[in-house]
Amino acid sequence: MSEVTIYAMPSSGNTYKVRLLLAHLGRDVRVVKAEAGTPEVAALRDAGKLPLGSLPVLELPDGTLIPESNAILCYLADGTPWLPTDPVTRAHVLGWMFWEQNAHEGCIAVRGALRTYPHRQAEATPDRMAQLLDAGHRALARMEGHLTLADWLAGAQPTIADLCLFAYTHRAAHPGGFDMARFPAVTAWLARTAALPGHQQMDT
Template identity: 40%
Template sequence: MTYQVHGVSPSGNCHKVRLALEQLGLPYVWHEVDMMNGATRTEAFRKINPNGKVPVLIIDEHTILSESNAILCYLADGTPLLPDDRLERAQVLQWMFFEQYSHEPYIAVARFILQFLRQPDDARLPDRIAGSYRALDVMEQHLATRRFFVGERYTVADIALYAYTHVANEANVDLSRYPAIRAWLDRVRAQPRYVAMPGVE
């Protein structure tokens, strides 16, 4: 089976999917979507995902999956990236929910405003940046005594949180005050089959 992925390479949510596919050694074809010129709002794209968002994973001609963290769970099921243990699996989901509700809406939105919309005077930025630091504070405290987020091993929880954390500087968020997070970022980059987000070291 070769997966078809519709995504935007500089998007953290899309990079999660690429990273999981690469690290699991799964075959896929990447279809770059010109989001900034309205490609996700076309009738053709909305037939793939009525919500008009990327990433989208096409599993076969009858099966399409959207939402980045749902895609991660699907791809990782039955692999070391998603624990079999009931509690550890729930803890992975806990951090993935945290990422979508307390992390991504701040760092990702601030980054989008600055890097994609290029609007440094946007009135939303102070709140988005303040929320970014609140999320990072939680992560730093957790990682101060751990190598990874769950079970002392690399999981999709790490992939989910890595995606936007490692480009936090592009959201005008300073990671220098977070030594545990920076050490964790290095551990993620050291994982087998790691691939960088295009344009990011």
């Protein structure tokens, strides 16, 4: 297949999930790195490479741009085992991916970001951090309940739902500060996902 370009924020789980799928698919990819608030991001915005204003963005060989990490996952996985063709299983995959953006990222990822990025320290008030901790533990408990009964999030084999949720969940303990000892099934799932052939570590 022709090479695609990913405009990537290396420290972002949203970028990581896309690069992880590309690694599993063995796709040739050109990576253009840009961290938030840097001149590189401004240059991408000025060049019209960020249609929805954020990273990551996938650029196809013909110049077509696909923004939003989960939309990129769906595009890349289409026609592969990572996105099942069975309508019910596919709906379950999408359901976990929608939930990740709605109920998971906003606490797991945000708490980690507030503990990591100096320019966001003013947001890390004790009340906010406590609220994020409670919300994150509830999200992890939701995953725990499912993964106690199943090896994977949707269906009998790994899908993009697993890669999507792995990206931020594997950093929940650090830098997020979540107590992963409370979630043994999630911890076992993280290990299974990391053991898949072609797995790639997060590029930070």
